[in-house]
Amino acid sequence: RLFSETSLEPVAQIKKRAMGLADRLTLYLIVATIVGARIGHFLFYESPSDYFARPLEILLVRKGGLASHGAALGIVFATLLFVRRYRCSLSWIHLLDLVCVPAAFAGACIRMGNFFNQEILGTKTTVPWAVVFGHPMDRSFPAPRHPVQLYEALLYLAIFLLLWRLTYRSSYFLIKGRLFGLFLSLVFGSRFVMEFFKLEQSALLGKSFFT
Numbered sequence: 001r002l003f004s005e006t007s008l009e010p011v012a013q014i015k016k017r018a019m020g021l022a023d024r025l026t027l028y029l030i031v032a033t034i035v036g037a038r039i040g041h042f043l044f045y046e047s048p049s050d051y052f053a054r055p056l057e058i059l060l061v062r063k064g065g066l067a068s069h070g071a072a073l074g075i076v077f078a079t080l081l082f083v084r085r086y087r088c089s090l091s092w093i094h095l096l097d098l099v100c101v102p103a104a105f106a107g108a109c110i111r112m113g114n115f116f117n118q119e120i121l122g123t124k125t126t127v128p129w130a131v132v133f134g135h136p137m138d139r140s141f142p143a144p145r146h147p148v149q150l151y152e153a154l155l156y157l158a159i160f161l162l163l164w165r166l167t168y169r170s171s172y173f174l175i176k177g178r179l180f181g182l183f184l185s186l187v188f189g190s191r192f193v194m195e196f197f198k199l200e201q202s203a204l205l206g207k208s209f210f211t
Helices: 010-046 048-053 055-059 068-086 091-114 149-166 178-197
Strands: none
Touching: 010 068, 068 091, 091 149, 091 178, 149 178
């Protein structure tokens, strides 16, 4: 049951209400993803002095600059607002269980976009599958590099397939937070490993331990 008061409603009516909620949730997530990713970029990847000198540039999404972990925090916050606003019987954590599955697929698509945009570059390497970007976003000299964007895309795609299959297992799907916890562990665990194959990006953190 989606709502406690709908137990006696016709199935068609319940389905209509569920679809309406799904549409509203999608709107919440789209806005949260863009706003969170943009704020995350300015906080972690821009110089603090530039950020305070040009605060209105945070609105210029067409100029680029989106951080995936900022988007993740935005989605978590948006789902909390959604649950409190519409008071559906799904808990906040269980809603995150549902959202994290397509989020892993979205992460794979984002990294493919980074590859074609020639951004988030890998370190130099001599491996046979190294890629030379002719016009890298950071304007660095073209050189053979780890295609770290593709590494991450493949990892996120594998995580998506795993989570999707686990939604068919009641031992995972019915226990609140299990899918979301697995998502966090796998995505950010793999992200931690991938950072060793990336060039430094953060102007704020520099080459510190926190990167």
